[in-house]
Amino acid sequence: MSMLSRVAERVYWLGRYLERIENSARLVSVYGNVLLDLPSSAKLRWESLLAITGSSEDFAARYSVADEHNVARFYLTDRDNPTSIINSADSARENARTVREMVPVSIWEGINDLHIYLNDNVDSAASRRGRDAFLGRVIESCQYLVGCMAGSMSRDAAYHFLRAGRYLERADMTSRIVDVGTANVFPWGTGSRQDGAASRESDPYESILWMNVLRSLNALQMYRRAVPGRICAEEVTAYLLQDENFPRAVSNCLQALASCLRHLPHNEAAVATVTAAMDHVRQANLTQLLKEDGVHDFIDEMQIEFNALHAVINASWFEAQR
């Protein structure tokens, strides 16, 4: 039986929200760790995280100080931030509720359980000590759900849409996390990249920073096995954007997305769009881009492509019949 367009759309969004929850948890976790590792003289600030995720204005409208407590609250438990983890969990649960007949009971119960946990533990997310356990539990729940889906769902349209949502969201977030890294290569002068470019070679904190970026994507160990030598910006950005084998690398996400889309009917336009995005990221010369301070703009271009991908998925399967 073919899948309803409305249901396909909700399953796709369910995939996106679950991935968004996991990624936001990773983002806050790595940022907190980077700050612990860097000396207090480094001017790396929580504002940079807000800038990267495009949330500066929204944040400033409701908070006066961008300190750790407020920023963590903003990303994790702030009901007024539409992309906070707690709101994403609400949305994931609402979507799961509307497609409950499509997913195995264990998945519904897992989502419901995550939702209950988040709502019951808002307080523990507020302190640095409680936050680690909180974020760990959130990430673990998301991984459990991914495992349930892999282990118990038929490889039908619902499964493909769920994964399509996940991979597009994941590609988007990995690119943002890489952006966090490149924007903060120069902890002594956020915002003045040109001045910093010359002294980058001698930056003692560069490898600490990139190590944490890798850690946030659970990529450190796989990276070490794939790439020899010192951990540096060129290698890490290339790995996270272009590696064909690491499951959180943008190139791998797009490849996985393409394979999901190929299983679906009338996929020509969507497959063409994802192929173009894949070529674009694979052909990029990251060493050159880093030298020219062009990584941020490159990532902006990629994000425009991700938006186009979402639009073509929408047009091909969700709105075609309306």
Added chain:
Amino acid sequence: MKFSWQNYDSRGFYDELIAERGSARAAGSAVAKHIRSLTMDEIRERQRAAELAVKTMGITFTVYSEGTNIDRAWPYDIIPRTISGSDWDRVEAGLVQRLTALNLFIDDVYNEQRILRDRVVPRELIVESGNFRAACVGMRPKHGVWAHICGSDLIRDRDGTFYVLEDNLRVPSGVSYMLENRKVTKRVFPELFAADNMRPIGEYTAHLFAMLASLSPREGQRPVVVVLTPGIYNSAYFEHSYLAQQMGAELVEGGDLFVGSDDCVYMRTIAGQARVDVIYRRIDDLFLDPEVFNPDSTLGVPGLMRAWLRGKVALANAPGAGVADDKAVYTYVPDMIRYYLDQDAILPTVETYRCGEKEPCAFVLQHLDKLVVKPVNESGGYGMLMGPSASADERHAFARLLRANPRNYVAQPLVALSTCPTVCGDDIEPRHLDLRPFILQGAQHYVTPGGLTRVALKKGSFVVNSSQGGGSKDTWIVDCP
């Protein structure tokens, strides 16, 4: 200290479990004995575990106008309500008899109208009823059945006799909670299942699917069955989704369907349009088709009535079936059973005063403090007056409503609802309850063994609706050796 039944007292009401001080009825003896083997702390612990299970299983219901928090955990009490198999066999026969007669009645009313011509049921009561659908006149659904799924509310009086309180023939809900209650009991009281010989209820959705499939207009093909829901904000959304999941049917909203130029119904899928054969609709008649009924409805499907009238799609329950679940029509069901089946009603009905008639209306107005007055056309316990517990002001206000539109009301004496032991804080206390079994009719009949037991959790209260603070219990039909 183990729990003792010695101090449990249902104060003259029929208790489902404890017959007289301390001793259990045969069907409940294993349950009563097991509870006696626990301390009150252990019992409370089980109740907490059950509430947690309900929460993690995501068993919810929705209360209207609650802002953003739209679903709540389903209230469930761990002590099962037990009914003996022999009592139940009689109830089951009575329910089948009743639904058979009701379907003959609906089919008659929309076609020959023999029962109206023979003046067994007054013509004006039917054709002037808000539930009579002129658009359905002349229609003959498959098997002659209009109400395929019926939920009848039963109560037990002081002597334990079952009465039918009302029949829900439009979109009765609650069956998913009946099924989920059993699962919760299995999680928290597994040892009870070894001791007792209770009838299983899990086959309901298989029977439901088979019945729906039997309505398909396309013979010889695997029928496409869908559940049509108003959407996530409906109070019974959990159930719509649950039933679709259990039947492997598609859960659709109005916007997912359209009627083609060939008058067939199609759903919009990722691969194009797909024909639908049977719609288990959980939307009220008036919202089904904006071309025929409420033109502002966005929940329904334009052209759906046309498709149904031309036999291109089956609707369950059929539009117009509600003409027989009006609370004034209820009073004529024993007459219908005699008229169509030439039998006496197996299940008695509660004495009911039709306020649309002059003398009964005067009587009701004089005795408002002793009666329960209900609008004929509402469900969920909305808009009713509980005379004995209402204030004088409330009764005056209600009398005005009644005089303004007497046809809209019926009144019944307050029936002494039976009780069942229920965990209330630090003790086990009697609480009043009713029972909603579900009856299916297609080519054959099926009755759920037991049904959904609803409990009035407030001490002394007779109001069991979940929208008004009611709870629920697992219901066991126990075959005693």
